Amino acid sequence: MRAPRVNAVTTAPTAPTTEPPVQAAGSHRLSQLDVLESEAIHIIREVVAEFERPVLMFSGGKDSVVVLNLAAKAFWPGKVPFGLLHVDTGHNFPEVLAFRDATVARLGLRLTVAKVQDYIDDGRLQERADGTRNPLQTLPLLDGIAAGRHDAVFGGARRDEDKARAKERILSLRDEFGQWDPRNQRPELWNLYNGRHTVGQHVRAFPISNWTEYNVWRYIEREGIELPALYYAHEREVFRRDGMWRAIGPVSEPRPDEAVETRTVRYRTVGDMSCTGAVDSDAASVAAVVREVALSTITERGATRADDRISEAAMEDRKKDGYF
Template identity: 85%
Template sequence: MSHPDLTEAAAPASLSGARGAASATSSPEARRSRETSTDTAPASSAGEISSRGARTDAGRLDTLDLLEAEAIHVIREVVAEFERPVLLFSGGKDSVVVLHLAAKAFLPGRVPFPVLHVDTGHNFPEVLRFRDETVARLGITLEVARVQDYIDDGRLAERADGTRNPLQTQPLLDAIAAGRHDAVFGGARRDEDKARAKERIISLRDEFGQWDPRNQRPELWSLYNGRHTPGQHVRAFPISNWTELDVWRYIEREHIPLPPLYFAHEREVYARDGMWRAIGEFSPIRAGETLERRVVRYRTVGDMSCTGAVESDAADVASVVAEVARSTLTERGATRADDRISEAAMEDRKKDGYF
């Protein structure tokens, strides 16, 4: 596979206006302009990492170029400043995009850090296969922390509601400590949840891996403070300023492969809590619930026991982009039961050390 040299789209020189320009698109008029803009440059072939970016007719960087440049800048800064970074990689669309950005950031070399997956044991098989195929294709080391190991030896116990997503925190923190990782890349975005909206791009975690939303550092002029003492680490969120629509438009532009669950397919599901849940070993049907065959897709691919599907006929990326543009709910708000445990469910988990 040949890769063109990194040029304008990933150049740090374009970053001086990236944050300001991205912020300027927050007005309704600007957001509508973003959602309807058309990329003009040819995209790379499917699965190929390319440094080419789109340009507006005036020859200026468009919104996706600015977001990409900011993300690549963050990734390079973290690698330059920290000794043992790692990327949280589940095979979901956001972590796939961050990994794609990391690959572009270090072309023609390989990604200079491993990826880490906290496996609940309740993951979709299709996503696990995609995870393994992706790291093999890119030649990246995969580290796996398994919730099941903690349940087997008594360090964790199954929850009454059956979901294992909240059980990921301790295996994650132990894996970070074991790998001596001082920086952990994640694919979280501010538009997903109000707790994640409080995050900085570089977010400090204390000696216990915990997050204090009142102890956030200022990030002015794209300057990031990575100072930490031994035992502390930071979480780095390169696509923090992206929206779900930005992610899908970028996937479309870059021809990034994804697990098939993200696209419309027929599946046996049942209705629960306003979501279509997939029937399976880890998500059994309850009395009074009816099993149906529906054409659905997943907007997020977390633990099978708490992730719902949505009815959809969006069978390709272009159709998904159009569907997401019409949506009034984020993917977590629409399809994640673990975020409905309480009003502060996500923030409580983040304070304990969750993603």
């Protein structure tokens, strides 16, 4: 019997059909999306079975929304058996935070928010000269993991996003300090995942590691998953900086030599407003975004994330320190 489709962010699960799907005679092959979905659900179930206190990093961005949708399917008709964790930098897009909170309330889940601003206020962290807070997430993240005694942390990272993430396994061991050693990666042959760890260590789990941006959007289209509106084309006041369109906001102000324009743009990724750029786009629907992504030759992080341009190894350096 085909598993029911669960829209994890908009509606309650529908009852499973009692009739098998109609297939062409002799055809029993799963689609690519079915294979990826099956693998991700298997990973989520394995982690929940093997670890005591898993948690899901949930920002309201498309990848974390997809992972939450997969978790809802994995345990349907039961409730998702773990809570959510978000590191709020204080520079997030307001509409994404509103979507995050509405989703959590709708599903009746528990969300823990670690705020970078609290760490700045009490002196544990200091503002960076470049104004971005994305690299400041590491300490609140590690403290949140320790406070919740989480031994496994789900994330929506994918290998196609960045070369550092391409090195990482689906189950990635972090040491007692939350650090990642890219030279000490465990083999994952035949879909066997090694979650062995000692006291103080934890594992980062990436159920959609093998997905691409195109796979994610095709899955969003197939499942009818709702996302924050800024993923779709809309008019917004922006200014050009570092080859990207930056949104105007309290933490993202143009310099005197940067002209403000009203353009039709959308966001491929929704990190901090202070370091995330928009792209020119008229893709106002999921189907249009799928077509646009299919033609893209640059990853979403490469095209729109200024924090990844700090150095050639910016992402890898942050991951070694404990960043996701």
